[in-house]
Amino acid sequence: MSPMRFGGSSVREDVAVVIRETTVSVLTKQGDLEKEKEKEKPEEDRKLECPICFEAMKPPAATSCGHVFCNSCIRSYVSTKHICPTCSKHLTIKDITTLYL
Numbered sequence: 001m002s003p004m005r006f007g008g009s010s011v012r013e014d015v016a017v018v019i020r021e022t023t024v025s026v027l028t029k030q031g032d033l034e035k036e037k038e039k040e041k042p043e044e045d046r047k048l049e050c051p052i053c054f055e056a057m058k059p060p061a062a063t064s065c066g067h068v069f070c071n072s073c074i075r076s077y078v079s080t081k082h083i084c085p086t087c088s089k090h091l092t093i094k095d096i097t098t099l100y101l
């Protein structure tokens, strides 16, 4: 058994280990990215939902602070509480603009 040959095979094993570890970490990163994409999807859908009734906004209405709700939800909310449900800014019915998309 020659020490040169032993050394050679040992280096090759080290390279193989490094490649395997790199592959595993790349695969893990891709898996995380795909998970984050899956997480983002429902949030995108939620943006189109009214934060008061969690239904699609038909029609939507915007407050003067820039938050969007169902026209009927935000009007009844503001007429009783006089604040924005999202940021608690003081609002009146006049601060609500119905959006016609």
Ligand SMILES: [Zn+2]
Pocket: 050, 051, 052, 053, 054, 055, 069, 070, 073, 074
């Ligand atoms: Zn609503």
Ligand SMILES: [Zn+2]
Pocket: 063, 065, 066, 067, 084, 085, 086, 087, 088, 089
């Ligand atoms: Zn607001």
